[in-house]
Amino acid sequence: MWSVDKVVTGGLIWTMNPAQPEAHWMALHQGRVVAVGTRDEEAPQARVVEDVSGQTVLPGFHDAHCHTMWFGLSLGEVDAKAHSNLDALYGALAERARQTPAGGWVLATGYNQEAFGGEYPDIRALDRVLPDHPLFMRHTSGHSCIVNTKALEASGISGAQLSEVDLAGGAIVLDEHGKPTGVLEERAQSVIQQLLLPKSMDDMVQALARASARYSQEGLTSFTETGIAGGWIGHSPREFAAYQLAKQQGVLAQRAQLMVVSDVFHDVEGHPNDPNVLSLDAGIRTGLGDDHLSIGPVKIFLDGSMLAWTGAVSEPFSAGPPDNYGYFQAEEEALRETMLRAAAAGWAVAAHAIGDRAVALALDTFEKALSRFGAPVVPHRIEHGGVVTDQQVVQAARLGVAIVTQPGFMPELGVQMRAAMGPHREGLIHRHRSLLDAGAMATGSSDRPVATGVPLEIIQSMVQRIDAEGVVVGEHERVSVEQALWSYTVGSAQATGSADFKGMLARGMLADYVVLAKDPLATAVEELSAISISGTVVGGQRVFGEHG
């Protein structure tokens, strides 16, 4: 009789493998699943037997779009989401200032005006609370931020120069007297962010450790970090090395695929017969790495945000200023060129596209890239697809392009998204069911820390799609619990090019799984998010809970 490292038995196993959806034991050896069986079949001998009686095992959750470094760093900042009125927030900022030497930055995160009756903090109030400390407070969308006068002074921008600052793809928001309100949009944020960057290796490794520990508690075994190394979303040109160090030090429990932002791409010379490409030094590209840490697609921002009405839409936003079609982050031709030249170097491209006009640019460019250069090692992707037409869903399915939507936004951001799009476009917001029906890839993802990243909360949202006013956002886009679980496991694996070794619990797959106290398929939908995680296992090793 052969013997394996471990047999997991006694509970119910939903494998996500269509050939054998339900199992009662699985055998693990050297970090892989080597056999899966039912009650009628005998399990092999094992050195360790993990008893999961009364519990349910699923493949580990896989967040296909999140900002792990940003989330980990934000866990150490003032949390604007923790406060229900502006005075309480001002109080928390003042408290942090008291603990910070004069002149030191006060960092805050998660600001959403909707939690404060639609109001933005008053820069004069911020200046009163923080007379000696510069403030940088991120909007929950990441697409804008709020600063005080100390911060503007530190950036070297004074009132007289405001109109001369080159802010292509961004704006310093001014009041009716031409004075800064403290709100900086899109690329304008960089005037402040460049003062706070790069983060040190120590800060980054600690941030990853904080984020990873949280992920383990929530059943996450894999994630895709959607933008490192530069641009407004990166934290250091050495960000990949910080990930390597975190892995080396054993504080990065999850498997991570990292997207590199297009901002740090440049001409890389080759033989005259080679295509003229944009890439990284040494010609490294998507796919480099191992099953624990790898380089994913290049991340390129085509447009802005739905909440800030800066996405590129084909019909004006239904909220905010009239006749606002949003904007692209650069000239369309330049964006297309960047995508094509990166694809020519073998990169998969992940195009941030919120509005349907940006989605169209992405899909049409992918169509060209695929015909010229063939399919990359992991699929091209559209990040968010905030509003996607029926025809675009079909096009994505045909091209094998993943549209990585976030139905998990509904409870926190659904009301604002409905307002931004208007009733006639409600059914096109962060689609899910249509993607599955069209045979396109559909994933589980959070965009954390923009919104909740807890997989079971998002899975519940995928099924319900209920916003804070109790409205179902896009009834036709609701999915079953099974489809939601499938998206969070197999779907994410497909979109990240890793479906041949993860996403299912089947022979040969990585032994990444989560143990749930209750069976989600036998739980009322409104109680899904309350199911407790009793264990998380990556490569056969327990990273959370008593199991393993």
Ligand SMILES: [Zn+2]
């Ligand atoms: Zn994102």
